[in-house]
Each structure stands twice: as C-alpha cells, then as structure tokens.
Amino acid sequence: ETGVTQSPTHLIKTRGQQVTLRCSSQSGHNTVSWYQQALGQGPQFIFQYYREEENGRGNFPPRFSGLQFPNYSSELNVNALELDDSALYLCASSLTLGQGAVQYFGPGTRLTVT
Amino acid sequence: DQQVKQNSPSLSVQEGRISILNCDYTNSMFDYFLWYKKYPAEGPTFLISISSIKDKNEDGRFTVFLNKSAKHLSLHIVPSQPGDSAVYFCAARGLSSGDKLTFGTGTRLAVRP
Numbered sequence: 561e562t563g564v565t566q567s568p569t570h571l572i573k574t575r576g577q578q579v580t581l582r583c584s585s586q587s588g589h590n591t592v593s594w595y596q597q598a599l600g601q602g603p604q605f606i607f608q609y610y611r612e613e614e615n616g617r618g619n620f621p622p623r624f625s626g627l628q629f630p631n632y633s634s635e636l637n638v639n640a641l642e643l644d645d646s647a648l649y650l651c652a653s654s655l656t657l658g659q660g661a662v663q664y665f666g667p668g669t670r671l672t673v674t
Numbered sequence: 675d676q677q678v679k680q681n682s683p684s685l686s687v688q689e690g691r692i693s694i695l696n697c698d699y700t701n702s703m704f705d706y707f708l709w710y711k712k713y714p715a716e717g718p719t720f721l722i723s724i725s726s727i728k729d730k731n732e733d734g735r736f737t738v739f740l741n742k743s744a745k746h747l748s749l750h751i752v753p754s755q756p757g758d759s760a761v762y763f764c765a766a767r768g769l770s771s772g773d774k775l776t777f778g779t780g781t782r783l784a785v786r787p
Contacts, residue, residue, distance in 0.1 A: 564717070593773065602678070602763050602777030603718070616774050650717055657773055662708065665717030 564653050564666035572672045573641050581636045581669045583651030589664075591615070591657055592634040594626060597648040597668070609634060610657055638671075646673045677701045678766050680778035688786050693751040695781050697764030700745065704766040708775070709738060709749045712761045721762075722749070754785045 565584045573579050585592050591610045595603035605618035609628035623639040632653070638645055648670050652663035679698045687693045697707075705726040710718035724731040724738045724747070731738050737750045751758055764778040 566717075591773065593775070595775075595777075600779070602765075602779045603775070605774045605776070608773055618774065652717075652775075654773065661773065662720050662723065663773070663775060664720060665710070667715070667717045 564651060564664055566649075566651050566666040566669050568669060569667070570670045570672075572674065575641055575643060575673055577641050578637065578639045579641060579671060581638075581649050581651075581671070583634045583636070583653075583666060585632045585634065585651075585653035586664055589653035589655050590632055591654045591661065592628055592632065593652045593654070593663055594634070594636045595650040595652065596620075597650060599647075603650055606636065615657070641673045643673050646671060675700075676779075677704075678764055678776050678778040680762075680764055680781050682781050683779070684782040684784070686784045686786060687754045689756055690753045693749075693754045693758065693783055693785070695749040695751075695762050695764075695783065697747045697749075697778055698745060699747075699766050701766070701768060701776075702745070703768040704776075705769050706767040707738070707740060707747050708765045708767075709736075710763045710765060710777075711758075712763060712780070718763055751783075754783075756785050756787050759783055759785050 593608040594606040597603040607617040612628045628634045648668045650668045652665045654661040654663045708723040709721040712718045740747045761780045765775040
C-alpha cells in the first residue's frame with residue numbers, strides 16, 4: 561500500500577510568483593487536507609477537500625486555493641507569493657470524514673520564497 | 675489564539691525510563707485528540723488517539739491520558755528508546771470544526787542511550 565506522496569520535495573520561488581504543490585493520497589482515501597508549518601510552529605490548517613469539494617478552510621487568504629481530482633489526488637496553489645509563505649507544506653489524507661478518521665501525512669514540500 | 679499548547683519545547687530522558695509529554699487545550703468543543711511524531715525531513719506520523727468519552731488509551735509502549743475537567747492530556751512512553759527521539763505534536767479536532775486538526779507547537783524529545 562502506497563502512503564501519501566508529495567511533489568516537489570523542495571522549491572524556491574520569488575516574491576510575487578505563483579506555485580503549485582501536488583499530493584497523492586493514500587490508496588482508498590477520499591479526503592485530503594493541507595497544512596502549512598512555519599519554522600518552530602505546529603502545522604496550521606489551510607483547507608480540506610472531500611470527494612472533490614472543499615470541506616472547510618482555515619484562516620488563509622483567497623490566494624491559497626486547491627483542487628481535488630477524481631482519483632483523489634490534490635493540488636495546492638498559492639498566488640502572489642509573499643516572503644511569509646516560506647514554510648513546509650503538508651498534505652494529509654484520511655479514509656473519510658468524521659471522528660476516528662486519522663489523517664496520514666506526506667513528507668511535505670519545503671517552499672522558500674526569496 | 676493558541677488553542678492547543680505544548681508548554682515544554684524540549685524534554686530529555688534516559689533510555690528505559692518513562693517519557694511524559696504534556697498538552698493543554700482551551701476549546702471545550704474539542705472531542706478527539708491525537709499525537710503525532712515527526713522526524714526531520716519527514717511528515718508527522720500518527721501515534722495514538724483518544725476520544726473525549728475516554729480517559730485513557732493504550733497502544734504498546736504508548737499511553738495517552740485525557741483529563742477533560744483540566745483540559746489536559748499527556749502521552750506516556752514506557753520504556754523510552756533512542757528511536758523515540760523526535761518532535762511530538764499534540765492535535766485536537768472539534769465537533770464544530772469538521773475534520774480540521776489544531777496542532778500544538780511540539781515538544782522535542784531526546785532519549786539518551
């Protein structure tokens with residue numbers, strides 16, 4: 561069984577540019593969540609997708625957007641990058657919604673904005 | 675507003691002894707709690723969870739205790755092993771917040787051989 565995978569591993573972008581990060585969910589999982597982890601902090605919830613529909617959003621501006629595809633893989637898009645967007649971006653998949661549905665994390669994408 | 679707090683940034687324990695990691699929360703709507711372990715350059719790995727209807731859950735060397743009245747939970751690792759050295763995150767989920775996990779800032783555990 562393949563776990564959650566993310567690409568790319570590392571990325572360097574310039575302020576004002578746009579970036580797309582990708583995530584492949586664990587087999588059979590229909591729910592994906594994205595988190596941002598700044599240095600020295602815990603992961604912060606960005607948003608979640610369930611069966612291709614957004615199912616909750618954290619305190620992130622609209623320039624953070626996402627997609628979930630029919631095969632349940634997912635993308636996180638960030639427009640107009642700012643220096644503070646430099647962080648580790650984590651994708652997590654879960655079997656379904658609800659209590660008991662543990663979220664399993666990928667290794668993350670380290671984004672550096674210069 | 676930090677709704678989940680891990681007040682100890684680091685903890686050092688001798689191999690074979692007990693490690694106790696603590697977590698406090700402020701949101702009374704949280705009803706499910708999880709512990710994750712994170713090694714450098716890897717994503718968080720799920721360790722153990724507990725529902726608010728229980729006060730203890732055990733899995734091998736790992737036990738989580740929940741004190742709802744104090745809004746406090748702890749993770750006990752017995753016996754501690756050098757491979758347990760990692761950053762441990764406490765996370766909570768609430769009835770009113772869907773499946774969003776709210777994380778603490780983590781505790782770095784070092785187990786000395």
